Amino acid sequence: MRFLVLGGTAWLGGQVATAALARGHEVSCLARGTSGSPPDGAALVRADRDDAEAYDLVGRTDWDVVVDVARQPGHVRRATEALHDRCGRYVFVSSLNVYADHATPGADESAALLPPLGGDVMENMETYGEAKVACEQHVLGAFGQDRVLVARAGLIGGPGDVSGRTGYWPLRLARPASGDGQVLVPDIGDHATQVLDVRDLAAWLVDAGASGTAGAFNATGETVPFAAHLDAARTVADHHGALVTAPEDWLTEHDVQPWMGPRSLPLWLPEPEYAGFADRDNSAARAAGLTLRPLEETLADVLEWELAEGADRSRGAGLTRAEEGELLEDYAQEQPRDPRRRSTAP
Known part of the structure; x- marks a missing residue:
């Protein structure tokens, strides 16, 4: 399958690209390239996601799976606008910070979310949760629930x-x-x-994207x-x-x-x-194939x-x-x- 990793030169994105390559997929990484190089075997498409034309080249190609780890709503909005007719599945890495309440142990994916950030730019980490909610909404609005996997990640280690x-x-x-x-x-x-091992998360994102798994999942380690x-x-x-x-x-x-x-x-x-x-409920992700070392x-x-x-x-x-x-x-x-x-x- 053809994977496009929006990023792929930093930590999680690089692990996703590595896991996809190990499974025999064709991988391209769209990134500025300032955080490093993609893993051997992956193609690098140099682009700055702040630029309006960042997706011009990848928008001319058909992709089976796109994996996105962005936190800026504008980056996600422009990506989904450019790729919604060119991509079979969109895998978005969100965060547990999207939830409005963190006081309830064992809460699952039905818990209430924060209101989405109103603009394209998250100015500081104080609105990180709201920014990720806005990103989720851009992805779902462009692709629909049946073509999207949202992984609400906890602490990655x-x-x-x-x-x-x-x-x-x-x-x-x-x-x-x-x-x-x-x-x-x-x-x-x-x-x-x-604590969720970055390698376990990356492997699951690739496998779930390839198999067409859809829905929102708490991606966390064991409690x-x-x-x-x-x-x-x-x-x-x-x-x-x-x-x-x-x-x-x-x-x-x-x-x-x-x-x-x-x-x-x-x-x-x-x-x-x-x-x-x-202490979030991760049973849905585990039932969908998340394996924890x-x-x-x-x-x-x-x-x-x-x-x-x-x-x-x-x-x-x-x-x-x-x-x-x-x-x-x-x-x-x-x-x-x-x-x-x-x-x-x-």
Whole structure:
């Protein structure tokens, strides 16, 4: 089959192109080419999706499947206008951020969505969810429900995760900031986490697109309690030190942020408002062929990638070694009678 990947030179798009090539499909990638090159065997069509004529060349060709990972509604609107008569199936990667409520664990695809962004341009990440809703609507309006797969992705992880969210814990546990192996963690042991390996997502997008699967799906990993996620990360990192579990309010008072960004602790989400963000029902996607590898495999592979990239490089999420060292000292000094360290004894 003929696949057109709108992107294909960055992380997820590149994995989609790789998966399609591995299955014997013919693959072209439309991209500026500034993020890198497409995988060997894929053709690169250089274009800037901000340009009105970006789709002129690919709009003269018939495609079996188009895969789009865009976040800007204008990019998606122009693509669907140019390709709706040239494409059999349109696969759009959306996000769980489209949902209006993130407080309900186990919610499925019938949950209410945010209102769509009114314009073509998402000015900042504060309207990311609304922008993705608008993108979904452009795709459905152009192709109809029977020709569209919408994958509402949760946290995507694995090798190549430059956000740092899935690599932080195995890397920190493999390279503790303290000499005695202590690692600072939020005291959220029973909070849910969901990590979807980028390779599993890419494989499913290709296979579902090729088979004509249609509909909206929550594309997420298995729901795993934070404590169990840490146990898996400790195993792949061969960590034997103590976990210093600091209460959420203490972390907030010391300017530690949840989820992502500088001076943060990944996978920590405030509850109750985000109790369901990492606990979405993925049963529909699994019934439609989404296959998930073990979490330990994803964490082991992202740890190998992190170490190859450089353990002390600037990262998009987490604490630096210096920041964590200072916080561990502060916590020990402020709470000498209740260090709240979880034993590492078997």
